[in-house]
Amino acid sequence: MHRFWEKVIKPLIIATRPRTIVEIGSLRGQVTYKLLDYCKHVGARCIAIDPVPQMDTELLAEYYGSSFQMIRKLSLEAIPAINQYDMILIDGDHNWYTVFHELKLVEQMAARTGQFPVVILHDTEWPYGRRDMYYFPESIPQKFRKPFATRGIEPGRSELLPLGGFNHMVSNALYEHGERNGVLTAVEDFIEGTSYDLRLYRLHSSNGLGIILEADSPAADVLPYILNTSGL
Template structure:
């Protein structure tokens, strides 16, 4: 998601000026550090959720202090621990079950706080917009899990291929279908959301979705930022 920082995320976050941010999936921390820099300048807090962060956690805690809150756990375990937030970036486990239930928990938080947050979601396009991926299949209940294999993905092919893109993770054997992929999860959530929502999409760099209430005054600003981003 860090590839979108300068042209999309930074303008969006500056327009929105959130005071409490959640980041699901930090990986090497390239986006996390940018969020934390924002928090230092705007007196905000960033809650980072990642069971296995791949950046210098102790350094971040020392440098950013109370602006940085880390939850080394799965997102569905950690999210209920955060009382309220006005922006969340979802870039963790790219499968229907996880993303759908992350959004359900976001909605539950919003019902209590009275404010649905600005949501950014990575991987809404190929390869995981319509195909599940599992870092650890056992974290997803069997009834929600697509048949999967440790094989890679190639554009234009539903079938998996030995040694192709992302062969080292568990990819769904087939693309498309019910309960399969990040974008499918977002669409399914929107259908039953108690708050009417609008989804803005970019299709480059594996896709970025921006989700917010239909009546939010940020909608035209988001449209402008995305349309002029060059992605």
Template sequence: MHRFWEKIIQPIFKKRNVQSIVEIGAASGAHTVKILKCCCERNAKLFVIDPFPQFDTASFQSIYGNRLQIWRQISLCALPQIKHYDAVLIDGDHNWYTVYHELKIIENKAKQTGKFPIVFLHDTEWPYGRRDMYYLPDTIPAHYRKPYSTKGIKAGQSQLADQGGTNQGLNNATYEGGEKNGVLTAIEDFLRETYFPIRFYRVKTNNGLGILIPNNQEDDLTIRQIIAFSGL
């Protein structure tokens, strides 16, 4: 996600005057640091959701104080507890069940506030656009959990590789494609159901970035220009 910050995400934040941000999946904090710098400049606040953050959370908290809240929970437990946000960055558990239900939680909050936030989603293209991956398989209900294995993924090949491949140490769904499989599929299924008028933009580089934003002509032109000028 951090590879999109300077050219796409930050310009949209500035244009939309974003003040309250949720980041799902912080990992090493590479993107978190960039968001927090923006928060300091704009008097904004960041909620980080990650059950196992890979950075010194105490140090971050001492530096950024009340601009930062860290929730060491899975997203489907933490997200409903956050009362307000203008933007959500989703880069956590890359599977249909988690992403679809993250979007449903956001939608339910929007029904209360009357405003759907801008949502950025990473890994909307290969390898996880059409294939589930499970960081914590036991948190996914069995009915939604695809057969999986800790084997690598090869482009153009549905079945997992016997040797080598991308992300061979992760819990990857055995096959690519089909119903309720992958991040992009979750987004498409959500968009078919929601009554909110939402536009969906796709940037296909760097494993893909999806952008969901309430539909209006001014925002449409702005985001199209930002994406076009980004060169991504």
């Protein structure tokens, strides 16, 4: 996600001026720090969600004060407690079940508040656009969990490698493609089933970035220019 900051995410934030930003998947804070600098400057708030963040959250809370909130839970447990937000960045557990239900929770928030937020998702292309990955396999209901193994993957090959390969240390679905498999599939299934008139914008580099907007969102006027001039 951080590779898209300067040319896409930052310009989109400046154009839309969100007051509350939710970030799913903080990890080492490469994007979190940048979001917090914006929030502190304009008096906005960043709510970070990560069950095991790899950054000094106490120091961040001390420095950024009310601009920062850390929720150490899985996203599907944390999101329902957040009443309203203008933008959400989704870069957590890269599988169909999690992403689809994260988006359904966003939809429920929008129904309560009357505003569908700007949604930014990482990993909409290879390797996890069409393949599930599980950080915590036991958190996914069995009927939605693909057969998986802790083995690596490579472009152009559906089955997992016997040794080595990309992300060989995490739980990857045995095969690519098919129903309810991968981040992009979850996004497409959500958009097909929602009553909101949504548009999906995609960038294909750096594992892919997807941006979901309502068709009449003010951001829809500026986002095509941002994407076309990003060079990504």
